[in-house]
Amino acid sequence: MTALPPASRARRAVRASLPVALCAGLTAMLTACGGEEDPDAGTNGLGKLSASEIETKAQGAADTAKAVRLSGTLVSKGGTYKLDMRLKATGALGSVSSRTSTFELLRVGDALFLKADADFWTHAESESDEKGPDESDTQAADKLDDKYVKVPQDDPSYKQLRGFTEMNVLLDGLLELHGEVVKGDRDKIGGIRTIKVSGGKAGEGGTLDVSLEGTPYPLQFARGGGGGVVALSDWNQDFPLAEPAKDETLDYGRQLPRTSD
Known part of the structure; x- marks a missing residue:
C-alpha cells in the first residue's frame, strides 16, 4: 500500500500550484497575474x-504614399456625393454619385474624361432646356450612353470634376x-x-x-x-491608367452639365 503524504505537505503542494493555475487561466486578460495586458503590444507603438x-x-x-483608394460619402454646400476613387499623382479613375446622377471619371495627366449612361445625358439636356429634351436630344443621349466624353479644360465643369481626381487636394x-x-x-x-x-x-x-x-x-x-x-x-497599391480608345470616346458638342445634388 502506498503511503499518503502528511496533510501539511499536501496543503503546501496545493497552495504552490494555485498561482500557476490562475496565471495560466487568465493569460488572455492579465500579465504576471498583476496587471492589464499592454494594449499596444504587437502594434507600431502609435497609441503611446x-x-x-x-x-x-x-x-x-x-x-509619402504613391496611391490610395477613397470610398464613402462627402457632404458639401454643392450637395452630397458618394465617391469610389482610386488616386495617384498622375491621375485617377472611379465613380461619383449624387442624388440625381452617377458618372465615372478618368484623368490621365491633364486629360479628364467623363462617362455616364443615357439617363445622365437626358437629364443634363432637360436642365439646359426649359422645354425639356426633344427627340434629337434623346438620340444624342443614346449615342453618348456608356461613352467617354473628354472635358475641355475651359469648360466650367472641368475644375469641379477634376477636384474629385486630385489625390493631394482630397x-x-x-x-x-x-x-x-x-x-x-x-x-x-x-x-x-x-x-x-x-x-x-x-x-x-x-x-x-x-x-x-x-x-x-x-x-x-x-x-x-x-x-x-x-x-x-489600398495605400501605395499602384493601378494602370490610360486614355480611352478613340472608338470609346465621343464629343459632347456643348458645355457639360455641372454636377449637383
Whole structure:
C-alpha cells in the first residue's frame, strides 16, 4: 500500500500550484497575474504618442504614399456625393454619385474624361432646356450612353470634376482636423486595429482612425457635423491608367452639365 503524504505537505503542494493555475487561466486578460495586458503590444507603438503626434504621423504617411483608394460619402454646400476613387499623382479613375446622377471619371495627366449612361445625358439636356429634351436630344443621349466624353479644360465643369481626381487636394481636405486635437478610443477598421484622434469638442472638427499596424496610414475619416465618412484603403497599391480608345470616346458638342445634388 502506498503511503499518503502528511496533510501539511499536501496543503503546501496545493497552495504552490494555485498561482500557476490562475496565471495560466487568465493569460488572455492579465500579465504576471498583476496587471492589464499592454494594449499596444504587437502594434507600431502609435497609441503611446500624443494626439498631435499621431496626427502628424498619419499626415506624413499619407504625404509619402504613391496611391490610395477613397470610398464613402462627402457632404458639401454643392450637395452630397458618394465617391469610389482610386488616386495617384498622375491621375485617377472611379465613380461619383449624387442624388440625381452617377458618372465615372478618368484623368490621365491633364486629360479628364467623363462617362455616364443615357439617363445622365437626358437629364443634363432637360436642365439646359426649359422645354425639356426633344427627340434629337434623346438620340444624342443614346449615342453618348456608356461613352467617354473628354472635358475641355475651359469648360466650367472641368475644375469641379477634376477636384474629385486630385489625390493631394482630397487628402489635404480629409486629413486636416480642426480645433484642439484629442486622442480617442481604439477601434478596428477592416480588421486592422486603429487609434482615433479627433478635433474640437465631440469630434466636431473631424475624427481620424489611424492604423496601429505597420505604417500609420489613416484608414477612415469622419467629417464633423455629419459631413460624411470616407474610408482610405489600398495605400501605395499602384493601378494602370490610360486614355480611352478613340472608338470609346465621343464629343459632347456643348458645355457639360455641372454636377449637383
